[in-house]
Amino acid sequence: MMDVIGFGALNLDKIYRVDKIPREDEEGFVKDVEFHPGGSAANTIVGLSRLGFKTGYIGKVGSDGDGELLLKDLKNENVDVSGVIKAEGRSGNALIFVDEKGNRAILVDPGVNDTIKFDEINLKYVSKFKLLHLTSFICKNGLDSFLSQKKLVNSIDMKISFDPGMVYVERGLNDLMEILKNTTIFMPNKTEIEMLFKEDYKKAARMATELGIEVVVVKLGKEGCYIYDGKDEVFVKAERVRAVDTTGAGDAFNAGFIFGYLKGMDLESCGKLGNLVASLNIRKVGARAGLPRYEEIKEILPI
Ligand SMILES: Nc1ncnc2c1ncn2[C@@H]1O[C@H](COP(=O)(O)OP(=O)(O)OP(=O)(O)O)[C@@H](O)[C@H]1O
Ligand SMILES: [Mg+2]
Numbered sequence: 001m002m003d004v005i006g007f008g009a010l011n012l013d014k015i016y017r018v019d020k021i022p023r024e025d026e027e028g029f030v031k032d033v034e035f036h037p038g039g040s041a042a043n044t045i046v047g048l049s050r051l052g053f054k055t056g057y058i059g060k061v062g063s064d065g066d067g068e069l070l071l072k073d074l075k076n077e078n079v080d081v082s083g084v085i086k087a088e089g090r091s092g093n094a095l096i097f098v099d100e101k102g103n104r105a106i107l108v109d110p111g112v113n114d115t116i117k118f119d120e121i122n123l124k125y126v127s128k129f130k131l132l133h134l135t136s137f138i139c140k141n142g143l144d145s146f147l148s149q150k151k152l153v154n155s156i157d158m159k160i161s162f163d164p165g166m167v168y169v170e171r172g173l174n175d176l177m178e179i180l181k182n183t184t185i186f187m188p189n190k191t192e193i194e195m196l197f198k199e200d201y202k203k204a205a206r207m208a209t210e211l212g213i214e215v216v217v218v219k220l221g222k223e224g225c226y227i228y229d230g231k232d233e234v235f236v237k238a239e240r241v242r243a244v245d246t247t248g249a250g251d252a253f254n255a256g257f258i259f260g261y262l263k264g265m266d267l268e269s270c271g272k273l274g275n276l277v278a279s280l281n282i283r284k285v286g287a288r289a290g291l292p293r294y295e296e297i298k299e300i301l302p303i
Helices: 040-050 065-076 111-115 144-153 165-169 173-181 190-197 201-210 249-262 267-281 294-300
Strands: 002-007 011-018 030-038 055-061 084-086 092-098 104-109 129-134 159-162 215-219 224-228 233-237
Touching: 002 040, 002 249, 011 065, 030 040, 030 065, 040 055, 040 065, 040 129, 040 249, 055 065, 055 111, 065 084, 092 111, 111 144, 129 144, 129 249, 144 173, 159 173, 165 190, 173 190, 190 201, 190 215, 201 215, 201 224, 215 249, 215 267, 224 267, 233 267, 249 267, 267 294
Parallel strands: 002 055, 002 129, 011 092, 055 084, 129 159
Antiparallel strands: 011 030, 092 104, 215 224, 224 233
């Protein structure tokens, strides 16, 4: 049996250090560039893989060098890529421009990410996993991938975790209802769940469990997290850490929490583990740089 399969965008983040971020009709100069594979679900899956889980991915890459790089990276991280579709076109990209003062401008090219059709997904393969982890697609190049997620949650019988991100929250509660009703672990941050349910996060978490969600985990940044399962509520304080780069903090948290959940830990321990993996990740620059291996945390595991 395999453990966790992710379903979300695959992006290559290209971080350009520039002398200035040009305005219309201006020029700027690139001083340096770094490529970092990203995508929210992919970051979480890599986190789980480093913790020793057997993982896979449903996503799409283009017929370009970026696609090769994204695939090679997942393979290097021991993620099974037989569910990743290769298509004509561009791979997903985020062009990130950072000037000397640290100001940022970002251009996102969803490329082929948004074009995953339901019949491109192998249901038999997906059902080999214990849990499906869903994150958002931008939906700027069509709704195919989002619609496939909705159809998939109704076509399988397995646990589902769902981190909507702001992109899906902005679509509104109705548009997410099908996914929410099939979700086992719902993993938004505070701003997202409050915007989605138009209530404070505790009330919103109750409303979410009334839809049939088993566990709601609200990420509270440096405060930690709040967990509600329809019966008990738990606050778990964040680790004290000097944050260097919080990119991917939420994705790292998800990896720790899901790991604990599938190992049968209680909710408080799952929250602790989420906070721990996130805290290790934000001590280093990059969305995945600080994601720990099992050996690095096994001594401090709650069980
Ligand atoms: N300054 C911090 N100190 C310690 N832990 C932190 C800090 N910031 C974030 N974390 C940890 O990271 C987790 C997730 O962060 P956050 O609540 O910002 O999620 P998010 O908004 O979904 O993040 P992302 O932008 O990556 O999607 C928190 O629950 C906490 O465990
Ligand atoms: Mg998030």
